[in-house]
Amino acid sequence: MSEAPAPTALLDALAFDRDGLLPAVAQQHGSGEVLMVAWMNRAAVEATLRTGEAHYWSRSRGRLWRKGEESGQTQRVIELRLDCDGDTLLLLVEQTGVACHTGRRSCFFRVYREGRLETSAPVLVAPDDLYGSSGKF
């Protein structure tokens, strides 16, 4: 992903919601695994394009956030796609390590089956090793 032109064509095509956000799906390039869904505002889109690393807007912390800034589990963006309505982004990424703060590869590790939620994926990295003992993120 080149850093070059100002992303006017993209930003003009995006339909942010009333909070100035839209959902972004991060999918592992090649395997097709859906890793996570997070939120982007205009600044997150711009930072992502400028750096080639996925940035999101944290609704809980109220700030821009570079994926992996604390954990080291970064996402290099290979391709950025936009849906027909312009209100969702799809990022094809190269995920370093695990995407989920629980230490699992994908955030979608809970499967609903026969009335129960089952955990379908193992913890690959202990959360304390990702974030220290100071907090969740």
Added chain:
Amino acid sequence: MSEAPAPTALLDALAFDRDGLLPAVAQQHGSGEVLMVAWMNRAAVEATLRTGEAHYWSRSRGRLWRKGEESGQTQRVIELRLDCDGDTLLLLVEQTGVACHTGRRSCFFRVYREGRLETSAPVLVAPDDLYGSSGKF
């Protein structure tokens, strides 16, 4: 997907937003292709589980909507997954025909590349053949 138990375990784990909605990613089972992102409320989740066919909440039309109810391009749900925060669903589906109202397989047919939005997928079915000449959906 069985119709059996009331989906209490799932509904209790879901974190709907202040409008009672959450985003749902529909992914083609097997290929991993991300087809679309739409919104679900509690009733859409319940209808999806009850019927095995994806239902969404249309924000533009303000009503529950069975995917393909007009176009015939339905989604049979193979598996339903929940993310770590419970605020996003991932549906693994068997998509009949095309997912996008433009007649393309996926809604994510626009790629941002070198400052421009490029169309990366062909129209497989003319929208008029999907919906008649009466409207977009």
